Amino acid sequence: MSSTQVGIDLGGTAAKSGRITHTGEILAEKTIDPGFADGPERVLDRLADLFRELGGGDALGIGVPGLLDRERGIVLTSPNLPGFSGLDVKSGLARRTGLPPERVHVENDANAAAVGELWLGAGRGERDALVVTLGTGIGGGLILNGQLHAGEGLGGEIGHVVVDPRGPRCGCGKLGCVEALSSATAARRRALAAGLPAEHPGDLVLLAQRARDGHAPERELMREIGRDLGRGLGPALCLLDLRLYIFGGGFSGALDTLEAGIREGIEERSFGGRAASVRLLRATLGPSAGWIGAARVAIAAG
């Protein structure tokens, strides 16, 4: 008999969720406002209601941004989820849903999205890939031998590989991280510095379109941003001999305009002429990758 799981991708402004069978058939999807203003206990109440409204399931997986104790299902720190630092999400949701605690799984959101893309998205059937989320920041999830590889919890953090020790300061405090050079935020800063209009996040879509249409300043800008991203991926090729990179997140819509630069950057920071064999794919699950991956994590662990 087919088992069903519920996955939730909990962000600061939305909880995306769905119910799915272990063979990947999506039975329901729903997005709610988690309402963080009412405090973390009320958020957990709403997530448990969501679980029931979707029809319930044999297990529940939840992806959250931040640093976790994944074993115990406790959020250690989460700057984006008010009140969640220190929260025992596993016990809280188990109690509210009636699931045994071992059927509730808490995972980092970027890792969950990576699992989702490898299961049903761009990486379907693949064993090894780095899934890079290009948004206001840059996150990542690493899959090796078909398994999520998160080390003690912070694996796949491609965003903080240093590309240029003399580069701009990153939010993490270091200089020249990939995130400080190639995130959507960094792209807008670089566009403005180049005299191109990029006051609003949506402007990046227009800049990418102009690059596509052959306008030189936009094309060169995207190439440079891509090159720094590729330089950040070089160590993954050196350390892991990894050939598949999947890009999700809002800025991944510009992947076609970044690709030439990404390949140059990888070539520059790896060796053995492997850059040509590297595959760069755009994620295909969009904003559903997180909840689908969270559900998959629950299946894998169950």
Added chain:
Amino acid sequence: MSSTQVGIDLGGTAAKSGRITHTGEILAEKTIDPGFADGPERVLDRLADLFRELGGGDALGIGVPGLLDRERGIVLTSPNLPGFSGLDVKSGLARRTGLPPERVHVENDANAAAVGELWLGAGRGERDALVVTLGTGIGGGLILNGQLHAGEGLGGEIGHVVVDPRGPRCGCGKLGCVEALSSATAARRRALAAGLPAEHPGDLVLLAQRARDGHAPERELMREIGRDLGRGLGPALCLLDLRLYIFGGGFSGALDTLEAGIREGIEERSFGGRAASVRLLRATLGPSAGWIGAARVAIAAG
């Protein structure tokens, strides 16, 4: 009943070998001159003789420097083994020893050494580690979840992670690779540039001793070399959240003088305050790591 394996670590000037049980009991060890001047077929003859002289075994593992087709047991390119590029080592040794081909395993030498150190050396009982060989160059082998992770064959190549894109040129053609900054060769070059005596490889031992004895120029030199090495390890922490690094090779005798710098470099190129939790160990199997690991690879595959 206990099965026994023979491992060989084939280098340009010596073939180190031994016979070992699957539980790690060393039954015999022997080192010979492979005699590359007589051509690759004669080298394989000698290695088969060596297998017999050691007492034979249920399987044979051999580590070779270079790029391999590990599945088929063919050396693709090996600058250090004259005549071996393109050689079908698996078939050649199977025919000569009478072993079925599926019992002969060919592995990259740095990978084999990593497997050896995790099995019986400094990484005994560990699941995840990067084993770094500090010699005239810098090689590496990556173990994740207790398994060698070589990707399509070139994994663990920490030596070619770029630390400083404005740094000195590496043998691979790029600028500022770890190998160009922190190998024994680079260390001697940097010592000479600092006005310290380092004409001969053995001089590094004296420089390390003077650093240990508190002489400021040597101490600062070792710290700087260590710092660049640590900067190269930073991406491994970002990508893999890897906390254990084991150092072998001739220059690893200076690890105690490099350590402060290594930790500074890791801290500088990672985030989350994890540098303090990183363990830096010196390899304990010395020149036997390669053949022991090669034998272990044969056991694992058998």
